[in-house]
Amino acid sequence: MSAPDRSGNTTIGAALPRTNALRLLSGRGQYVDDLNPPRCLHAAVLRSPYAHARIASLDVAAAAIAPGVVRVLTGRDVAAMCDPYVGVLKHVPGMQSAAQLPLAVDRACWQGEPVALVAATTRAEAEDALALIEIEWEELPVVTDAETALHPDTPVIHPELGGNLCFERVVTEGDVAAAFAQAAHVVEAEFITSRHTAATLEPRTILADFNAADGQLTVWHSTQVPYMMQWIIARHFRLAETQVRVIAPDVGGGFGMKIHIYGDEMAAVAASLLLGRPVKFVADRLESFVGDFHARGHRVRARMALSKDGDILGVEADDLYGIGPYSGYPRGSANEGLQVSNLVCAAYRRGAYRAVSRAVFQNKAMYGQYRAVGHPVACLVSEGLMDLAAAKLGIDPAEFRRRHYLSPESYPLKLAGGPVLEKLSQHEALETLLQMMDYAGLRTEQKKLRTQGIHRGIGLASFVENSNPSAATYGQGGVSIASQDSCTLKLTATGGVVAASSITECGQGGYAVIQQVVAAVCGVPFAQVKVVIGDTETTPVGGGVWGSRGTGICGEAALQAGKALKANILAFVARLQESEASLYDIRDGQVIRAQSGEEVMTLEAVARTAYFRTDQVPKDFQPELTVTRSYAQKTYNGAYTNGIQASYVEVDTETGFIKLLGHWVVDDCGTVINPLLVDEQIRGACVQGIGAALFEQCVYSPEGQLMNGSLMDYLVPMAGEMPDIEVGHTCTPTATSELGAKGAGEAGTAGASAAVLNATNDALGPFGGVVSEIPVTPERILRALGRLS
Amino acid sequence: MNTPKPATELDVAFTVNGERVERRVPVRQNLADFLRDTLGLTGTHVGCEHGVCGACTLRCNGVIVRACLMLAVQADGADIVTIEGAATGNYDGAIVADLQREFHQRNALQCGFCTPAMLLTAAELVAARPQASREEIRAHLSGNYCRCTGYQSIVDAVESVCRSRSGT
Ligand code: FES
Ligand code: FES
Numbered sequence: 043m044s045a046p047d048r049s050g051n052t053t054i055g056a057a058l059p060r061t062n063a064l065r066l067l068s069g070r071g072q073y074v075d076d077l078n079p080p081r082c083l084h085a086a087v088l089r090s091p092y093a094h095a096r097i098a099s100l101d102v103a104a105a106a107i108a109p110g111v112v113r114v115l116t117g118r119d120v121a122a123m124c125d126p127y128v129g130v131l132k133h134v135p136g137m138q139s140a141a142q143l144p145l146a147v148d149r150a151c152w153q154g155e156p157v158a159l160v161a162a163t164t165r166a167e168a169e170d171a172l173a174l175i176e177i178e179w180e181e182l183p184v185v186t187d188a189e190t191a192l193h194p195d196t197p198v199i200h201p202e203l204g205g206n207l208c209f210e211r212v213v214t215e216g217d218v219a220a221a222f223a224q225a226a227h228v229v230e231a232e233f234i235t236s237r238h239t240a241a242t243l244e245p246r247t248i249l250a251d252f253n254a255a256d257g258q259l260t261v262w263h264s265t266q267v268p269y270m271m272q273w274i275i276a277r278h279f280r281l282a283e284t285q286v287r288v289i290a291p292d293v294g295g296g297f298g299m300k301i302h303i304y305g306d307e308m309a310a311v312a313a314s315l316l317l318g319r320p321v322k323f324v325a326d327r328l329e330s331f332v333g334d335f336h337a338r339g340h341r342v343r344a345r346m347a348l349s350k351d352g353d354i355l356g357v358e359a360d361d362l363y364g365i366g367p368y369s370g371y372p373r374g375s376a377n378e379g380l381q382v383s384n385l386v387c388a389a390y391r392r393g394a395y396r397a398v399s400r401a402v403f404q405n406k407a408m409y410g411q412y413r414a415v416g417h418p419v420a421c422l423v424s425e426g427l428m429d430l431a432a433a434k435l436g437i438d439p440a441e442f443r444r445r446h447y448l449s450p451e452s453y454p455l456k457l458a459g460g461p462v463l464e465k466l467s468q469h470e471a472l473e474t475l476l477q478m479m480d481y482a483g484l485r486t487e488q489k490k491l492r493t494q495g496i497h498r499g500i501g502l503a504s505f506v507e508n509s510n511p512s513a514a515t516y517g518q519g520g521v522s523i524a525s526q527d528s529c530t531l532k533l534t535a536t537g538g539v540v541a542a543s544s545i546t547e548c549g550q551g552g553y554a555v556i557q558q559v560v561a562a563v564c565g566v567p568f569a570q571v572k573v574v575i576g577d578t579e580t581t582p583v584g585g586g587v588w589g590s591r592g593t594g595i596c597g598e599a600a601l602q603a604g605k606a607l608k609a610n611i612l613a614f615v616a617r618l619q620e621s622e623a624s625l626y627d628i629r630d631g632q633v634i635r636a637q638s639g640e641e642v643m644t645l646e647a648v649a650r651t652a653y654f655r656t657d658q659v660p661k662d663f664q665p666e667l668t669v670t671r672s673y674a675q676k677t678y679n680g681a682y683t684n685g686i687q688a689s690y691v692e693v694d695t696e697t698g699f700i701k702l703l704g705h706w707v708v709d710d711c712g713t714v715i716n717p718l719l720v721d722e723q724i725r726g727a728c729v730q731g732i733g734a735a736l737f738e739q740c741v742y743s744p745e746g747q748l749m750n751g752s753l754m755d756y757l758v759p760m761a762g763e764m765p766d767i768e769v770g771h772t773c774t775p776t777a778t779s780e781l782g783a784k785g786a787g788e789a790g791t792a793g794a795s796a797a798v799l800n801a802t803n804d805a806l807g808p809f810g811g812v813v814s815e816i817p818v819t820p821e822r823i824l825r826a827l828g829r830l831s
Numbered sequence: 832m833n834t835p836k837p838a839t840e841l842d843v844a845f846t847v848n849g850e851r852v853e854r855r856v857p858v859r860q861n862l863a864d865f866l867r868d869t870l871g872l873t874g875t876h877v878g879c880e881h882g883v884c885g886a887c888t889l890r891c892n893g894v895i896v897r898a899c900l901m902l903a904v905q906a907d908g909a910d911i912v913t914i915e916g917a918a919t920g921n922y923d924g925a926i927v928a929d930l931q932r933e934f935h936q937r938n939a940l941q942c943g944f945c946t947p948a949m950l951l952t953a954a955e956l957v958a959a960r961p962q963a964s965r966e967e968i969r970a971h972l973s974g975n976y977c978r979c980t981g982y983q984s985i986v987d988a989v990e991s992v993c994r995s996r997s998g999t
Contacts, residue, residue, distance in 0.1 A: 066943025069874020069914030076873035294944030549941030725981025762973035
């Protein structure tokens with residue numbers, strides 16, 4: 043792994059176990075539900091049983107006097123204290139949505155929309171009281187089919203918007219009509235991805251404690267984004283930001299689902315503000331299924347024009363997807379569509395290009411960003427087209443990709459739609475992958491087994507992936523989410539370093555990244571770096587973790603802070619020694635002479651002199667042993683990166699069952715800080731993509747009822763079904779930072795579904811059937827084989 | 832004739848991590864909630880409350896059970912071990928400690944929400960069948976949902992403890 047040269051660098055790139063994992067292993071983690079402050083009340087939430095219905099009457103009198111109940115809040119109660127929100131990005135032309143409040147006031151627009159909140163001394167009592175709320179509903183017509191959502195005879199969910207369209211985006215480059223007119227071959231398919239939910243093991247949880255005496259609101263929140271939450275809670279409850287402290291303690295998984303605003307959580311905050319005591323809300327699993335933001339659910343009609351020699355002349359994609367009844371707040375529900383329209387066949391010389399993406403409102407659960415936002419859809423379409431084209435031309439799929447990758451001389455390359463590809467490593471990634479998996483050997487094996495009636499398939503999926511996003515993602519759209527991050531370092535009196543970083547973590551290794559970068563850059567032993575994260579009061583301002591930004595952005599801020607602290611220490615020592623700072627270095631907690639390695643002073647002695655023996659510090663010199671540095675990626679909209687995956691499957695053509703035999707990934711995340719962390723994170727992300735390919739789907743009835751909203755019915759991958767996943771790397775550090783790290787957290791999810799689908803279709807090849815819808819269920823396979831009609 | 836009102840609370844007495852506990856508990860309270868809310872043993876996690884995710888796994892009279900599917904009153908007289916006490920004090924304790932060390936070394940956890948239960952489930956296998964194959968390990972862990980890892984590092988960690996204990 044090549045990394046930029048740094049003196050004393052021993053911990054960047056090292057496979058060190060995570061310091062902060064030890065307490066999780068011993069059952070001493072502290073998730074929000076583990077906190078029980080004195081006088082804490084527990085909230086339960088009444089939800090709409092209908093996808094679309096008017097509240098004809100609501101009577102909470104009986105619930106309000108039920109045992110243990112302290113307060114019942116209705117939509118009107120919360121509306122009186124919370125300003126409504128609208129989830130649009132101002133830089134997405136034409137994007138619209140309706141105003142939303144935490145609890146429904148007159149009307150509920152999806153099954154599961156929060157309607158009332160009961161705060162009681164125990165959760166059981168709060169749930170008992172829910173049953174006493176009398177509510178009369180009048181059902182309204184529902185919109186549950188994205189395909190017909192824009193038809194003139196379909197009811198409009200929000201009449202003030204004039205239709206069910208949230209936004210439409212068209213990206214074009216070159217003359218697509220001409221490309222298809224000239225084409226010798228055209229391949230096309232309709233790709234369908236079902237709705238998913240993140241299904242974090244720890245459900246959404248919030249504990250709000252308003253102290254009326256000093257006007258301070260403390261919120262412990264299972265969130266990826268404490269600063270965003272602080273801003274939103276202050277803004278919508280009309281508080282000063284200095285009154286609001288948000289703490290993200292241990293967070294049991296996020297995957298993008300915990301970066302959105304949820305009505306039940308806002309209502310719990312409202313209850314605490316009203317009651318002046320702690321109020322806790324924990325979504326149970328059934329509530330999570332209808333309450334958490336969903337994602338995906340795209341239908342993409344796509345086609346590719348090819349010349350006689352197999353050059354790609356043009357690509358066309360028409361993406362339609364149904365979001366919830368409101369665009370999500372504050373990030374909007376546009377980003378999946380934006381990435382799909384940017385990235386179809388972006389890994390290749392794709393010729394003329396036209397992509398349309400439309401998002402329509404539906405009476406289904408709220409919808410938004412979830413791990414790899416749009417990328418898995420774009421990848422499924424791109425790689426599906428590539429395989430169809432390769433098959434049509436009779437070219438090996440690996441060779442077909444090799445021929446069409448962007449040429450290494452073309453970088454930086456601006457894509458129609460905006461993204462700039464700084465520098466990709468596609469050819470190298472492909473060759474590394476083929477070697478890792480023994481592609482030629484597997485092809486031979488596949489062929490041999492065919493003769494024995496065993497049908498195996500190999501699927502490849504290249505992907506291009508955004509990371510380290512700039513203000514182009516949210517800030518430019520008028521959304522108050524930080525795109526810069528900071529790190530404050532202080533030298534402790536005994537020569538250790540405390541790093542307060544705006545990174546957060548749900549277990550990805552944010553703590554470890556900061557610890558390793560600081561230890562490496564400052565020359566301090568790893569064990570003597572302590573990291574403070576996840577608290578708006580004790581860390582500098584920043585964006586948190588989402589969009590594959592934590593390591594690349596927060597890590598760079600830590601690197602710059604480390605350099606600054608080291609420079610300050612050396613300047614101080616040089617002054618004490620009446621010498622030049624450049625003659626010194628720091629290694630293992632010792633200031634040394636750079637040339638000879640001779641020890642000059644321990645960091646403890648440096649700190650003691652600066653803090654306790656100021657009489658020994660020259661009068662005109664003030665050592666600064668606390669420093670803060672910040673970083674924002676401003677060169678491109680994002681530091682795009684790339685990778686490739688392969689899947690090897692066996693399809694039982696009698697039953698339609700698929701067995702995963704192997705999965706391989708080559709990812710380019712630039713500088714790797716800790717391979718132990720990166721590799722398993724990539725595997726976990728792959729498993730989410732494999733889950734999407736084979737099992738996961740939110741099944742809705744035409745009436746808008748979620749039919750499989752429990753962990754019993756919504757299938758998630760377990761250990762027994764998953765293969766071993768081999769991970770390799772290419773390393774192209776981004777030049778937008780000194781650290782050179784790019785995102786790694788979403789890569790696995792971006793490509794895994796496409797690899798599995800392509801492998802399945804490869805297995806089905808001789809039978810002539812093609813599946814272009816995920817999850818690839820046994821039923822869909824049997825249909826493709828013509829065994830079911 | 833008056834039928835007596837069913838009791839809403841009952842007295843229970845059991846051992847938790849070697850300590851004797853006597854309490855009056857609501858009859859409808861499950862064991863996971865009792866341990867978490869009344870005893871403050873928050874290492875037992877709740878992920879689904881319908882017996883699927885495995886996050887609430889603990890040991891009751893020597894076998895692993897789902898604490899969300901068991902009422903606290905059903906534990907009367909039982910010997911309960913949760914993650915807080917699992918790594919100390921008895922024969923299996925050494926297994927859990929070994930697993931904790933291997934999980935740490937191999938980063939077999941991310942958010943850690945599944946981890947206490949995963950450790951207890953794995954310990955059962957290590958104690959009973961240290962010669963278990965990788966496939967058997969995967970099958971044994973298949974009642975414990977992890978959304979973060981790819982399961983592979985978990986399987987690696989369990990396999991390594993199995994191998995060191997079966998002497999192969
Ligand atoms: S909480 Fe008990 S199995 Fe999920
Ligand atoms: S580590 Fe997060 S669920 Fe397993």
